[in-house]
Amino acid sequence: xxxxxxxxxxxxxxxxxxxxxxxxxxxxxxxxxxxxxxxxxxxxxxxxxxxxxxxxxxxxxxxxxxxxxxxxxxxxxxxxxxxxxxxxxxxxxxxxxxxxxxxxxxxxxxxxxxxxxxxxxxxxxxxxxxxxxxxxxxxxxxxxxxxxxxxxxxxxxxxxxxxxxxxxxxxxxxxxxxxxxxxxxxxxxxxxxxxxxxxxxxxxxxxxxxxxxxxxxxxxxxxxxxxxxxxxxxxxxxxxxxxxxxxxxxxxxxxxxxxxxxxxxxxxxxxxxxxxxxxxxxxxxxxxxxxxx
Amino acid sequence: xxxxxxxxxxxxxxxxxxxxxxxxxxxxxxxxxxxxxxxxxxxxxxxxxxxxxxxxxxxxxxxxxxxxxxxxxxxxxxxxxxxxxxxxxxxxxxxxxxxxxxxxxxxxxxxxxxxxxxxxxxxxxxxxxxxxxxxxxxxxxxxxxxxxxxxxxxxxxxxxxxxxxxxxxxxxxxxxxxxxxxxxxxxxxxxxxxxxxxxxxxxxxxxxxxxxxxxxxxxxxxxxxxxxxxxxxxxxxxxxxxxxxxxxxxxxxxxxxxxxxxxxxxxxxxxxxxxxxxxxxxxxxxxxxxxxxxxxxxxxxxxxxxxxx
Numbered sequence: 001x002x003x004x005x006x007x008x009x010x011x012x013x014x015x016x017x018x019x020x021x022x023x024x025x026x027x028x029x030x031x032x033x034x035x036x037x038x039x040x041x042x043x044x045x046x047x048x049x050x051x052x053x054x055x056x057x058x059x060x061x062x063x064x065x066x067x068x069x070x071x072x073x074x075x076x077x078x079x080x081x082x083x084x085x086x087x088x089x090x091x092x093x094x095x096x097x098x099x100x101x102x103x104x105x106x107x108x109x110x111x112x113x114x115x116x117x118x119x120x121x122x123x124x125x126x127x128x129x130x131x132x133x134x135x136x137x138x139x140x141x142x143x144x145x146x147x148x149x150x151x152x153x154x155x156x157x158x159x160x161x162x163x164x165x166x167x168x169x170x171x172x173x174x175x176x177x178x179x180x181x182x183x184x185x186x187x188x189x190x191x192x193x194x195x196x197x198x199x200x201x202x203x204x205x206x207x208x209x210x211x212x213x214x215x216x217x218x219x220x221x222x223x224x225x226x227x228x229x230x231x232x233x234x235x236x237x238x239x240x241x242x243x244x245x246x247x248x249x250x251x252x253x254x255x256x257x258x259x260x261x262x263x264x265x266x267x268x269x270x271x272x273x274x275x276x277x278x279x280x281x282x283x284x285x286x287x288x289x290x291x292x293x
Numbered sequence: 294x295x296x297x298x299x300x301x302x303x304x305x306x307x308x309x310x311x312x313x314x315x316x317x318x319x320x321x322x323x324x325x326x327x328x329x330x331x332x333x334x335x336x337x338x339x340x341x342x343x344x345x346x347x348x349x350x351x352x353x354x355x356x357x358x359x360x361x362x363x364x365x366x367x368x369x370x371x372x373x374x375x376x377x378x379x380x381x382x383x384x385x386x387x388x389x390x391x392x393x394x395x396x397x398x399x400x401x402x403x404x405x406x407x408x409x410x411x412x413x414x415x416x417x418x419x420x421x422x423x424x425x426x427x428x429x430x431x432x433x434x435x436x437x438x439x440x441x442x443x444x445x446x447x448x449x450x451x452x453x454x455x456x457x458x459x460x461x462x463x464x465x466x467x468x469x470x471x472x473x474x475x476x477x478x479x480x481x482x483x484x485x486x487x488x489x490x491x492x493x494x495x496x497x498x499x500x501x502x503x504x505x506x507x508x509x510x511x512x513x514x515x516x517x518x519x520x521x522x523x524x525x526x527x528x529x530x531x532x533x534x535x536x537x538x539x540x541x542x543x544x545x546x547x548x549x550x551x552x553x554x555x556x557x558x559x560x561x562x563x564x565x566x567x568x569x570x571x572x573x574x575x576x577x578x579x580x581x582x583x584x585x586x587x588x589x590x591x592x593x594x595x596x597x598x599x600x601x602x
Contacts, residue, residue, distance in 0.1 A: 198546075
């Protein structure tokens with residue numbers, strides 16, 4: 001058994017540098033590798049980590065972090081990756097290499113640590129306590145346009161849940177547009193309120209669909225609720241602009257001057273030709289009369 | 294008008310396809326008209342006719358039991374393709390700062406639209422504006438102009454602009470004059486000089502204007518903004534294939550664009566204002582529907598001579 005492991009590790013060691021011969025190797029100093037993770041692995045921090053992971057990492061590393069995203073990339077759940085120290089992973093996320101962009105400017109240090117915590121938990125999901133079911137109720141204030149989400153237990157007791165992060169969105173053509181702060185935590189009464197932003201365009205009548213969601217949390221299961229309000233500005237379409245007469249219009253929408261000019265030329269030329277033919281006939285007729293006489 | 298066209302075309306195609314069975318088919322069609330005029334629920338007339346089914350088997354059916362299921366056999370939406378999707382005008386925003394020449398958008402586009410490697414609906418170009426400026430990669434699509442020079446010059450009404458902003462081309466009308474290629478200031482169109490890629494594979498497939506497939510030798514081809522996907526409410530092929538978050542796509546009327554990679558939706562006006570968005574060759578007055586965000590904070594500065602063509 002030990003021999004096989006040794007053999008496999010030798011093959012791995014010889015193959016990896018060959019396969020990635022164009023890739024510059026990571027150079028992590030002992031100091032960087034020994035850096036201590038400043039964020040403890042706690043359920044509420046894991047939610048932040050998961051949020052950042054879905055937003056920035058999934059595209060290349062895949063939803064399962066197995067390296068099978070839109071491009072082939074490193075697996076973040078295999079042993080070689082997980083064996084590294086937190087400091088070493090932090091350095092790599094921070095500095096980047098080739099196709100892996102440096103997240104130095106894009107993410108805060110705390111956020112990078114949260115992502116690392118989330119990656120640690122990913123391979124060890126069963127160790128987490130099960131998430132609680134929640135229900136979300138949405139009510140609106142009409143005087144100042146605002147949305148209030150009430151998060152409570154799924155049973156009939158409706159116990160309010162404090163400190164739950166609720167995300168608010170407006171439905172758009174291809175996705176959901178976030179409104180409110182980046183984090184909207186419920187108060188002691190289980191409620192959180194956000195103000196509906198100005199200059200949001202709804203449909204032709206000004207209707208918008210507003211969604212409240214509990215998502216990416218490790219403490220609570222996902223829940224969502226939506227309301228439909230006439231709070232937006234009315235959508236103004238420019239269909240008339242595309243149906244007017246223009247040079248790029250289709251045949252039935254060509255500009256009047258072009259129709260007049262083109263048809264004028266045709267009528268003019270045919271007119272001359274027909275006039276000549278008419279005159280030729282007249283000459284012929286006149287000739288016959290002349291011969292008779 | 295178009296409905297009539299279609300029925301004429303499909304009948305012609307039908308006859309071409311089963312040339313050897315032409316006579317039989319004619320007999321069938323006469324029997325069909327007979328059966329249509331009679332009550333379809335009448336008991337069997339005893340008059341059997343021979344039909345070719347979709348499994349390529351000849352079957353005998355009593356003429357009384359024949360009714361037309363679907364008159365329009367083409368699975369696509371060509372009859373509506375000249376009208377835009379109501380209440381929508383599409384816009385693409387390209388963040389040049391994020392493009393790392395992964396070319397996933399191009400690969401996807403060429404695979405979907407049956408293009409040879411040298412044909413582009415979308416091309417990622419290596420740019421260097423002047424001697425002292427840094428090079429960057431620039432994905433270049435058809436700009437879907439609101440004042441399109443290509444549509445102006447088409448002599449046969451093959452290329453057209455829809456109310457949702459998309460400029461499309463109908464290969465069944467195109468005569469291959471290439472005036473549009475000459476007129477386009479963005480070099481966004483390409484020509485099918487040879488038989489298109491996988492021509493055999495696409496044989497017999499009904500033509501779809503919104504996908505511009507199957508391609509036809511001797512016609513012009515161009516980016517469609519994935520109009521077939523937009524009809525289904527999906528993001529275009531290239532936008533959702535990008536691993537680097539370069540593309541934002543959305544509806545101008547709604548002032549919202551969605552990033553194809555992260556799925557994040559933002560306000561179009563804010564995005565353009567905060568990042569000084571611009572359009573290509575603005576001074577020509579073509580009014581493109583594609584916006585660019587300048588190549589700022591590049592994480593990977595390309596080297597000249599680094600092209601992967």
